[in-house]
Amino acid sequence: MAGRITRESIDKVLEATDLKTVVEEHVTLRTAGIGSYKGLCPFHDERTPSFHVTPAKGFYHCFGCQESGDAIKFLMELEHTSFTETVEILAARVNISLEYEEGSAPERPTLATRQRMLQAHQIADEFYQQALTTPAAEEARTFLRNKGFTQEDAAQFGVGYAPEGWNNLLSHLQQRGFSLDELSESGLFSEGRRGLYDRFRNRVMWPIKDMTGNTIGYGARQLDPDDKGPKYLNTPETSLYKKSQVLYGLNFAKNDIARERQLVVVEGYTDVMAAHLAGISTAVATCGTAFGEGHVRIARRLITDDGSGGEIIFTFDGDEAGQKAAMRAFEFDNQIVAKTFVAVAPEGQDPNDLRQHYGDEAVRRLIASREPLFEFAIKTRLKEYNLDSVEGRTGALHYAAPIVKEIRDPIMRDGYIRELAGWLGMDVDTVHQAVQRASKASFTQAHQDTQTAEEPTAQKEQNFRPDLRDPIARMEKEALEVILQRPETLSQEQWKALYTTQFKVPVYNAIQIGILAAARNAQDTSNWVQHVTAEVPEALYSFVTELAVAPLPASSEEEVLRYCRDIMNRLLEMQITEQKADLIGRLQRLDSQREPEAFQAIQQRLVELENQRRFLRPID
Structure with missing residues (x-):
């Protein structure tokens, strides 16, 4: 068949091609012995490098998914090109003229090949960049100047202008x-009724390149406010351009990303420019889409995400849209071994705004001020809760516990348990118990769970059977047994504590509410259990009666009284501990210089609570 490349030509291309160079355009490689290199496999998701390259032999092999081959197969698999197209691409790179079996190159098919499309984009690049220098592009040049960019900056990033006209x-x-x-x-x-017309008109143009530096698409910003099109218009999906697999600026950043094992994700094209010009040479941006699974795979390969280091830093605007973007990024955090961070400027500025108003150093400070993504995800949502109320702190804990449980590193997880306890003003053990009980859930599910946690209903609680291996659940059960069976043994101080505390286990909290309602409505404690069952939902009757008949661990009346006193004192002590934790949390949030009176009042109350705790148990 006419057009087949000769075997001799193929062999020449393979012999002249440096496999390591080809692979490193897609995978970060590290030495794995003499003449061998390894990295994360681009053909399947993995955390430990099992993809090995031996340049001298011209072959690669993955010990994880068993993929193997030479430079031609590698590019065919990753670039989705045909065998002939791939050999032609490699031949052009090493400057080899191919020979075909019947002495001539094959005829081009009617549909554009990859190489022709790349050539078209290269010519479009030159066209747009030249157009930026014309009088008609004055508005575009003004736009760039107003963003803080010089003509040299625009040339460095290949920025151009799409002139008006069809x-x-x-x-x-x-x-x-x-x-x-x-x-x-x-x-x-x-394409319209009259045929093809220019997609981009009167817009500033940013070329979007693949890792090899080939332009595969564009991002275009409108200049005319009366333009009915979108503010930013991108290339549609083509055989070259897949927005979920492209990061703007990657061609500039890839080497530094691999060397520093750092990837900085900003939100826009001007932010990438500003970051690079300010010295953050690892900055990239998504192209009209959220950071997703395809981007995660690219990032992991570049930073060699094998658990031995590396970091991904997201920068987002401080507005609601920026926070939502951060939450979407958080959903992919469990796919990344490297540490992930968020950097948000104090006033919510993006890197381009920071550079314009405060200079390059401000952009570098922004990246240096990064905070862990887990911390940002939790703190962002904690703002929605009233942390000065028991209900608000409980809801916040229900929200945050599944997130903390998702942290893979046990040392880091324990650290966040302590941090969360401080933010909520709760004791560490309570938070630890909540994290242990939390179901493994995504951020979205945790957020949905929170909506119902703030508004507990008996319908939700009736299906929850407490785990008595939990010390708090066991203690609350024992306290309810005492209250239901021997209410007369409770002192006035203990009843007061019962009114001011809130049981942690939902079903026990619902019964507690019924007990307090019965205590307000009943004239005395005769028929006490019936009074309580009248105040709780029907679905909880069996819980109440079960608690009311459970044997108390005592063999004499004296032992019963001592047991009841000790159980209720433990409940009161827990309440005091929680109040102290709450006050300490409020104290940490106060500025002692600006609010000295409030600061002193909280300190005084802490002293009172500690004294009360010390004298809980009288000496027999």
């Missing part, structure tokens, strides 16, 4: 020999 680029590419069939597949044009 067929400027179309005519230019046709004059360079491209057919309408080829151009229709490029993503550079739209």
Whole structure:
């Protein structure tokens, strides 16, 4: 068949191609012995490098998924090109003229090949960049100046201008020999009733490149406020451009990302420019889409995400949209071994705004001020709760516990348990118990659970059977047994504690509410259990009666009285401990210089509570 590349030509291409160089455009490689390199496999998701490359032999092999081959197969698998196209691409890289079996190259198919599409984009680059220098582009140049960029900055990043008019680029590419069939597949044009027309008109143009530096698409910003199109318009999905697998600026950043094992994700094209110009050479941006699974795979390969280090830093605006973007990024955190961070400027500025108003150093300070993504995710949502109320802190704990449980590193997880206890003003043991009980859930599910946790209903609680291996659940059960069976043994101080505390286990909390209602409505404690059952939902009757008949661990009346006193004192002591933790949390949030009276009042109350705790148990 005419057009087949000769075996000799293929062998020449493979011999001249440096496999390591080809692979490193997609995978960060590290030495794995003499003449061997390894990295994270690009063909399957893995945390430990099992992808090995031996350049001298010209082969790669993954011990995880068993993928193997030479440079041609590697590119075919990753770039989705045909065998012939791949050999032609490699031949062009090593400057080898190919020979075909019948002495000539094959005829091009009617649809554009990858190479022709790349050529079209290269010519479009030159066209847009030249157009930026024309008088018609004054508004575009003004836009860039107002963003803090010089003409040299624009040239460095290949920024251009798409002139007004319907067929400027179309005519230019046709004059360079491209057919309408080829151009229709490029993503550079739209199609109407009269045929193809320029997709981008009167817009600032940013070329989006793959890791090898080939332009595969564009991001375009409108200049005319009356333009009915979107503010930012991107290339549509093509065989070259897949937005979920592309990061703007990666061609500039890839080497530094691999060397420093750091990836900084900003929100826009101007932010990438500003970051790089300020010295943050590891900055990239998504292209009109949220940071997703495809981007995670790229990031992990570049930073060699094998658990031995590396970091991904997200920068987001301080507004609600920026916070939502951060939450979406959080959903993918469990796919990343490296540490993930968020950097948000105090006033919510993006890197470009920071650089304009405060200089390059401000951008570097922003990245240096990063905070762990877990911490940001928790603190962002804690703002929605009233942490000065028991209900608010309980809801916040229900929200945060599943998130903390997701932390893989046990040392880091324990650290966040302590941090969370401080933020909520709770004791560490309570938070630890909540984290242990939390079901393994995504951020979204945890957030949904929180909505119901703040508004507990008996319908939700009736299906929850307490785990008595939990010391708090066991203590609350024992206290309810005492209250239901021997209410007369409770002192006035203990009844007061019962009114001011809130049981942690939902079903026990519902019964507690019924007990307090019965105590307000009943004239005395005769028929006490019936009074309580009248105040709780029908679904909880069996819980109440079970507690009311449970044998108390005592063999004499004296022992019963001592047992009841000790159980209720433990409940009161727990309440005091919680009150102290709450006050300490409020104390940490206060500024002693600005609010000295409030600060002193809390300190005084802490002293009173400690004295009360010390004298809980009288000496027999």
